[in-house]
Amino acid sequence: xxxxxxxxxxxxxxxxxxxxxxxxxxxxxxxxxxxxxxxxxxxxxxxxxxxxxxxxxxxxxxxxxxxxxxxxxxxxxxxxxxxxxxxxxxxxxxxxxxxxxxxxxxxxxxxxxxxxxxxxxxxxxxxxxxxxxxxxxxxxxxxxxxxxxxxxxxxxxxxxxxxxxxxxxxxxxxxxxxxxxxxxxxxxxxxxxxxxxxxxxxxxxxxxxxxxxxxxxxxxxxxxxxxxxxxxxxxxxxxxxxxxxxxxxxxxxxxxxxxxxxxxxxxxxxxxxxxxxxxxxxxxxxxxxxxxxxxxxxxxxxxxxxxxxxxxxxxxxxxxxxxxxxxxxxxxxxxxxxxxxxxxxxxxxxxxxxxxxxxxxxxxxxxxxxxxxxxxxxxxxxxxxxxxxxxxxxxxxxxxxxxxxxxxxxxxxxxxxxxxxxxxxxxxxxxxxxxxxxxxxxx
Amino acid sequence: xxxxxxxxxxxxxxxxxxxxxxxxxxxxxxxxxxxxxxxxxxxxxxxxxxxxxxxxxxxxxxxxxxxxxxxxxxxxxxxxxxxxxxxxxxxxxxxxxxxxxxxxxxxxxxxxxxxxxxxxxxxxxxxxxxxxxxxxxxxxxxxxxxxxxxxxxxxxxxxxxxx
Numbered sequence: 001x002x003x004x005x006x007x008x009x010x011x012x013x014x015x016x017x018x019x020x021x022x023x024x025x026x027x028x029x030x031x032x033x034x035x036x037x038x039x040x041x042x043x044x045x046x047x048x049x050x051x052x053x054x055x056x057x058x059x060x061x062x063x064x065x066x067x068x069x070x071x072x073x074x075x076x077x078x079x080x081x082x083x084x085x086x087x088x089x090x091x092x093x094x095x096x097x098x099x100x101x102x103x104x105x106x107x108x109x110x111x112x113x114x115x116x117x118x119x120x121x122x123x124x125x126x127x128x129x130x131x132x133x134x135x136x137x138x139x140x141x142x143x144x145x146x147x148x149x150x151x152x153x154x155x156x157x158x159x160x161x162x163x164x165x166x167x168x169x170x171x172x173x174x175x176x177x178x179x180x181x182x183x184x185x186x187x188x189x190x191x192x193x194x195x196x197x198x199x200x201x202x203x204x205x206x207x208x209x210x211x212x213x214x215x216x217x218x219x220x221x222x223x224x225x226x227x228x229x230x231x232x233x234x235x236x237x238x239x240x241x242x243x244x245x246x247x248x249x250x251x252x253x254x255x256x257x258x259x260x261x262x263x264x265x266x267x268x269x270x271x272x273x274x275x276x277x278x279x280x281x282x283x284x285x286x287x288x289x290x291x292x293x294x295x296x297x298x299x300x301x302x303x304x305x306x307x308x309x310x311x312x313x314x315x316x317x318x319x320x321x322x323x324x325x326x327x328x329x330x331x332x333x334x335x336x337x338x339x340x341x342x343x344x345x346x347x348x349x350x351x352x353x354x355x356x357x358x359x360x361x362x363x364x365x366x367x368x369x370x371x372x373x374x375x376x377x378x379x380x381x382x383x384x385x386x387x388x389x390x391x392x393x394x395x396x397x398x399x400x401x402x403x404x405x406x407x408x409x410x411x412x413x414x415x416x417x418x419x420x421x422x423x424x425x426x427x428x429x430x431x432x433x434x435x436x437x438x439x440x441x442x443x
Numbered sequence: 444x445x446x447x448x449x450x451x452x453x454x455x456x457x458x459x460x461x462x463x464x465x466x467x468x469x470x471x472x473x474x475x476x477x478x479x480x481x482x483x484x485x486x487x488x489x490x491x492x493x494x495x496x497x498x499x500x501x502x503x504x505x506x507x508x509x510x511x512x513x514x515x516x517x518x519x520x521x522x523x524x525x526x527x528x529x530x531x532x533x534x535x536x537x538x539x540x541x542x543x544x545x546x547x548x549x550x551x552x553x554x555x556x557x558x559x560x561x562x563x564x565x566x567x568x569x570x571x572x573x574x575x576x577x578x579x580x581x582x583x584x585x586x587x588x589x590x591x592x593x594x595x596x597x598x599x600x601x602x603x604x605x606x
Contacts, residue, residue: 064564338506345461345504349483391571399484399572403496404503406511 027114028101039139047140050133052274053282054199059083069147074120075228079156081120089146102138108176116166125201128179173214192289205231229266230377232369235294239372242302249287260306262368263396265387309366312421313352339416342409346401360396366421376427379414380434410434445505450518460506465489467505468515476516476545487573490546491515497553516545528552531590539577547573551587560591
């Protein structure tokens with residue numbers, strides 16, 4: 001969806017960008033040297049690991065497309081940007097890029113032709129990555145199979161479609177410098193800080209963005225957006241009823257699942273798939289840094305919250321459940337009832353304490369982040385699309401209900417689930433949010 | 444009483460709103476084509492078509508179906524006059540034990556109704572939710588491909604079974 005305020009803000013940036021045009025970047029014409037085409041095996045292996053930590057493949061692979069060949073649409077408030085082909089194909093990929101071209105793209109967000117890249121490519125994070133690590137990534141990428149695949153044209157609104165805007169954006173928001181360790185902190189903390197703020201670019205989704213699409217530095221990991229999903233606030237900023245701690249966060253990042261919080265879904269699913277492949281110490285480092293960035297604010301014992309959540313699952317089904325509908329406003333009482341019946345017939349077979357699918361027992365809904373989140377976005381997406389493991393992989397399956405339920409029925413059941421399982425205020429924007437999701441779904 | 448439109452005929456059903464459609468089809472309407480597999484929307488044996496889309500009837504309560512068009516395998520063809528898709532399943536001998544097949548056919552029918560000549564990738568993606576424990580998936584895929592070529596259109600009228 002296009003945000004008009006954002007467009008106005010970018011227009012101001014465009015003017016500033018025009019003023020800065022005099023200092024536009026120059027294209028490079030140097031070809032790679034033969035030495036740059038030869039890579040050390042260990043360096044390629046290191047690059048593979050760094051690539052997994054940086055999720056290069058996640059964005060630079062289209063749906064059903066070849067790895068790193070690009071073409072994945074990334075919705076932004078300014079329109080749709082397509083990830084580029086970063087295989088070493090000379091014509092459509094980055095096969096002609098020298099090591100220095102690659103460094104400049106990673107550190108300054110400027111491509112080989114001297115054009116500014118959009119910060120959907122998170123160079124505002126990658127700028128912190130050391131030269132050595134960028135070179136290892138270059139070695140890894142340049143030894144992948146070259147795939148000929150042209151990147152679709154971006155569909156951006158004026159003035160975001162004018163790249164000089166980005167010169168102004170960079171001047172305002174880009175802190176282009178390599179990571180400097182904090183000597184007062186442990187080596188593990190520093191490794192975590194280096195990864196989280198750099199390659200892993202956690203804040204790119206989990207930190208809210210300002211009107212120009214830059215991360216709000218004052219609210220690190222306060223919750224943001226990712227490809228039409230809500231990227232929840234982390235740790236103390238998380239809406240989850242049971243507070244996160246280092247153990248839970250490690251389990252979640254390593255296995256994609258934590259029994260007291262839920263399952264990694266949406267754009268986070270491929271991220272945890274990658275984190276399952278890197279050395280365990282890297283994930284521990286990420287956890288150490290992230291937990292240090294947030295205070296533990298809640299104090300109700302977790303086991304009481306878990307017991308209460310499980311009790312709610314038992315209470316949810318059957319007419320003897322305590323009548324929360326009576327607390328609801330009169331206008332929504334009817335959808336509340338419709339939602340309860342749908343829940344009993346469609347959801348309760350699995351989402352009922354003690355029940356489960358062949359592979360998993362679902363996390364009690366009262367504990368899940370999506371049901372307690374500030375927006376209904378993720379709950380709606382899970383109901384409409386379901387949850388599916390990666391193609392050919394085992395994993396928990398929730399069928400999508402986008403075909404079985406009408407728009408009004410989905411709204412009713414999601415409003416019911418929020419009222420039934422969360423102590424947080426009702427969502428007021430379920431209907432509008434669902435309209436937005438339906439506009440994206442192929443009919 | 445809830446009124447359901449199944450294969451173009453209206454049925455008044457005396458059941459609670461949260462009753463799964465599968466139970467009503469089998470127990471109230473004596474339509475035993477759709478099967479109970481897992482009851483959890485994980486296997487697809489219960490698949491039927493609602494308003495043109497494949498759904499798991501085991502996790503679809505009848506309360507959501509008022510005024511909507513339900514299609515089951517009983518609405519496709521008869522043993523004497525199977526539908527083109529059923530014919531293709533027979534020609535390819537796509538059933539082993541057969542328990543999943545009604546669901547497979549209904550999911551495939553929803554695809555062919557929307558897209559009469561799907562690509563192989565489209566067929567695979569669309570059929571992914573339905574499981575066959577005997578492992579006849581390759582024959583099922585062949586049957587769908589065969590039916591896709593036989594689906595009559597203005598340009599290619601239905602001919603006798605190709606060999």
